[in-house]
Amino acid sequence: MECREVRELADAFVSEQVLVETAQAIVAHLDRCSACQAEMEGLRRLRASVRSAYLGSSDLSPRREFVAAMDARLRSEALRGRATSWRRTWLAIAATLALVLGGGLGLRGLGVAGFTAIVHAAVGDHRFCAVAFKLTERPISLEQASRVYDDPVDGSLQAVELSRTELSGGPIRILERHSCVYEGRRFAHLVLGYKHQPISLVVTPDERLLRRLPGASAPADGSVVSLRPVDGFQVAAFRGPHHVVVLISSLSDDDLREVAGSMEASVSRALKGM
Secondary structure (H helix, E strand, O other): OHHHHHHHHHHHHHHOOHHHHHHHHHHHHHHHHHHHHHHHHHHHHHHHHHHHHOOOOOOOOHHHHHHHHHHHHHHHHHHHHOOHHHHHHHHHHHHHHHHHHHHHHHOOOOOOOOOOHHHHHHHHHHHHHHHHOOOOOOOOOOHHHHHHHHHHHHHHHOOOOOOOOEEEEEEEEEEEEEEEEEEEEEEEEEEEEEEEEEEEEEOOOOOOOHHHHHOOOOOOOEEEEEEEOOOOOOEEEEEEEOOOOEEEEEOOHHHHHHHHHHHHHHHHHHHHHH
């Protein structure tokens, strides 16, 4: 089981709502992954603190009238065979709240004039997909996305390999390839690893992107430009034959430019062959 799967199941695991086989797989992962172990312990402490605060607060206790009215309402709905409908309604509300809260957190601090929606979404996708594993929609493989959405970009990136496996700061690896959605925008997403930091490489067909960003002019094919940092993340980009490729990371600008330069030839070659 990978970190992404463990963290997606963290709430259910702490609440003891997973199957025995799944729990065993999570425990096996935690035994060898200190990062996920710390995340799980933090979640347990948070849940315990919230529960303690809630139970100890008279202001947060539901009024008896409300409890009685809700109980009567639910019993009435169940008797009329509409319990399933109510469950779907509450799930929809919960999903909407999760999307609003997640989107709001991802966009906080990004209101720099001139930045386009694609950069907002790319940075948010890096934060919630490559760093926190908290997307509201589970990523799918590039192969599956290529079949479902008939997008040649997905198929092209599936075959991309590193042109150099060693950079000035050590080895670089492709950790994951998938198609994911952030705020309604689907990305072909490569997650790279360099200096123990994740780097998101996402592709968009919007070639006007770089011309609309302050501090960056439209580059010639093959050249890498640095964009202004966004919410603490460095952003770099290069233009291929038909697409703009955006890279986001917590690394320094020099490191990110080096990674972008090392990926440019192989990614551009793959996109050119679409």
